[in-house]
Amino acid sequence: MYISPFKQEREDEAHSLKEQIRKWWRNLHGAVVGSARVFRLVWGTSPKLTIGMALVTILQALLPASTIYVNKLLLDTVEHAIVRHSEIALAIRTIIILAIVQLLLNLGGSLLSTLMNIFQQALQDRTSNHVQYLLIQHANTLDMAFFERSESYDKLHEVQREALYRPVNMISSTFGLIRSLGTFFSMVALLVQLRWFLAVLALLAPVPAFISDARYGWKGFKLARSQSPLRRMMYYLVNLLTIDDYHKEIKIFSLGDFFVARFKDLAQRFMQESQQLVTRRYLAGFFWGMLTTLTSSGTFLYVALEAIYAHISIGDLTLYTQAANSVQSNFQNVLSGLSSMYENNLYLSTLFEVLEMKQEIPVPAQPRPLERPFTQGIEFRNVTFRYEGKEEPALNNVSFKLKAGETLAIVGRNGAGKTTLVKLLTRLYDPQEGQILVNGHDIREYDPEDLRSEIGVIFQDFVHYQLNVQENIGVGRLEFIEDRVRTTQAAEKSGATEVVAKLPHGFDTVLGRWFEEGHQLSGGEWQKVALARGFMRDSQLLILDEPTAALDAKAEYDLFVRMRELTLNRTAIFISHRFSTVRQADHILVIERGHLIEQGSHEDLMTLDGRYAELFNLQALPYR
Numbered sequence: 001m002y003i004s005p006f007k008q009e010r011e012d013e014a015h016s017l018k019e020q021i022r023k024w025w026r027n028l029h030g031a032v033v034g035s036a037r038v039f040r041l042v043w044g045t046s047p048k049l050t051i052g053m054a055l056v057t058i059l060q061a062l063l064p065a066s067t068i069y070v071n072k073l074l075l076d077t078v079e080h081a082i083v084r085h086s087e088i089a090l091a092i093r094t095i096i097i098l099a100i101v102q103l104l105l106n107l108g109g110s111l112l113s114t115l116m117n118i119f120q121q122a123l124q125d126r127t128s129n130h131v132q133y134l135l136i137q138h139a140n141t142l143d144m145a146f147f148e149r150s151e152s153y154d155k156l157h158e159v160q161r162e163a164l165y166r167p168v169n170m171i172s173s174t175f176g177l178i179r180s181l182g183t184f185f186s187m188v189a190l191l192v193q194l195r196w197f198l199a200v201l202a203l204l205a206p207v208p209a210f211i212s213d214a215r216y217g218w219k220g221f222k223l224a225r226s227q228s229p230l231r232r233m234m235y236y237l238v239n240l241l242t243i244d245d246y247h248k249e250i251k252i253f254s255l256g257d258f259f260v261a262r263f264k265d266l267a268q269r270f271m272q273e274s275q276q277l278v279t280r281r282y283l284a285g286f287f288w289g290m291l292t293t294l295t296s297s298g299t300f301l302y303v304a305l306e307a308i309y310a311h312i313s314i315g316d317l318t319l320y321t322q323a324a325n326s327v328q329s330n331f332q333n334v335l336s337g338l339s340s341m342y343e344n345n346l347y348l349s350t351l352f353e354v355l356e357m358k359q360e361i362p363v364p365a366q367p368r369p370l371e372r373p374f375t376q377g378i379e380f381r382n383v384t385f386r387y388e389g390k391e392e393p394a395l396n397n398v399s400f401k402l403k404a405g406e407t408l409a410i411v412g413r414n415g416a417g418k419t420t421l422v423k424l425l426t427r428l429y430d431p432q433e434g435q436i437l438v439n440g441h442d443i444r445e446y447d448p449e450d451l452r453s454e455i456g457v458i459f460q461d462f463v464h465y466q467l468n469v470q471e472n473i474g475v476g477r478l479e480f481i482e483d484r485v486r487t488t489q490a491a492e493k494s495g496a497t498e499v500v501a502k503l504p505h506g507f508d509t510v511l512g513r514w515f516e517e518g519h520q521l522s523g524g525e526w527q528k529v530a531l532a533r534g535f536m537r538d539s540q541l542l543i544l545d546e547p548t549a550a551l552d553a554k555a556e557y558d559l560f561v562r563m564r565e566l567t568l569n570r571t572a573i574f575i576s577h578r579f580s581t582v583r584q585a586d587h588i589l590v591i592e593r594g595h596l597i598e599q600g601s602h603e604d605l606m607t608l609d610g611r612y613a614e615l616f617n618l619q620a621l622p623y624r
Ligand SMILES: Nc1ncnc2c1ncn2[C@@H]1O[C@H](COP(=O)(O)OP(=O)(O)OP(=O)(O)O)[C@@H](O)[C@H]1O
Pocket: 148, 387, 388, 390, 394, 412, 413, 414, 415, 416, 417, 418, 419, 420, 421, 460
């Protein structure tokens, strides 16, 4: 059967209209539910300020109708006095009283808007701090996998950009809505007394403008979402050019202009897309707004004619025109309040989405306590792990055992899967297949926090905390963050003592360049400080991911002399590309593209004459 494309289009339109209405309803419902959630959030920030705002709103709602009514009374009194000269004295007294009431109402109005500004600003600051607090507190409970998804960054970025001010916006639009509704109904009551049909007209005129505005609000949100990666890239470029860590390389490779040009390019694209939408939004607003203006002018003309024919008084005329204008503008406020609630709700739904995300690594209901000391070491049983979105496993069917108190070295080329093994052992991820046992039990039986507290890890890309040395080392064990004796001991173990000795305020020197009087360290010095952090813990398992990569030959030698003592009776794992380090381990794993291809002691592996022997000889070659 042939279906005319036009008919099809109309059917599509009808279908989409139905869909649209359904969507509208859903969105309106969402906005109301959303506003309840936001209200709880803002209330949680400051109940007093929220109540203050609510009270001011109610008073503000009733003010315009009162002012207009007093105006009417004033004009009617004047008209009476002009017509009937005999009652002039009484009229003057009434006018003075009414003028005082009007003055008080005006002063009251200014006072209320001043109070509103104060409450709103105070609530705004508190709420954005509160939201930021909730956000970092929640982010702290999320897993590594969450932080590795680009859409997580988009959402976090959107939340940081929008969700800090939107809750108070939402509340003020809700209160604004209540205020407009209050004023609106009081005005309608005034208006209906005179001519009901003008009230209806005033009601209907702003509807198209509202529909158009809400539609553009939705489009704006969709655009902001789709532009999120673009914005993040811009943000990243700003970071590249403003953070000291990157500056050196950018200067030497003369990359500055290149990145600035890229930023400019992106900014232009970004501006073009969003400006087009903003222009269309305001033009549509202007166009539909004209309808309201026309209605308002028509009303005025009609009422003026009614006054000329003496169907209504002069007081009625002013009441009528002011009330009609006010009904229109307040109805428009109600509708745009709804549309802005809806828009705010879209952005805030991302905040709640992030806040509702749950930790994916399951924690057992009744975790098994970890024994001290470990008696059974570590075992990987047929462990296979794939990163999200990757086909090839980063670790494929890996099995090995390590006795308690032994040292293990892991070698392999870049990207072989060494760090991944450590991440699995510390439960930053769970393997898809196989089991990891610590002290004879699957690590999933332990509380991840307990497990991690028994492990001291220093990753290859450790954090350069822009804090003082004491804290940089102390964060290794928070309960002793201020304990100078312990941090000094840890620094001795890692070789950081000589670094500290050179600093102007010793342990109290702030490291890095971000804060005032910050002192920058060299790569190897930072590594010694980070290592000290690892030694702060009296953990049963020490893991060092390329601990000597940034150390000079003497520092590396010293560290390993100490390491023997330090790891005595303690299980230790280190990842290293330096075979002088690796050969000292009790057990060595050779990993290649996720597979464990060889394992044993240095002597075993040299006798085997396989990949380990090949790599070892390759590294030894230049020294022969
Ligand atoms: N977060 C991640 N998401 C997806 N893939 C990852 C992630 N981290 C690592 N990979 C991939 O997993 C593989 C193993 O990475 P891993 O970091 O374990 O290697 P590595 O042996 O420690 O390398 P290197 O010696 O360079 O530090 C690599 O192919 C890497 O691209």
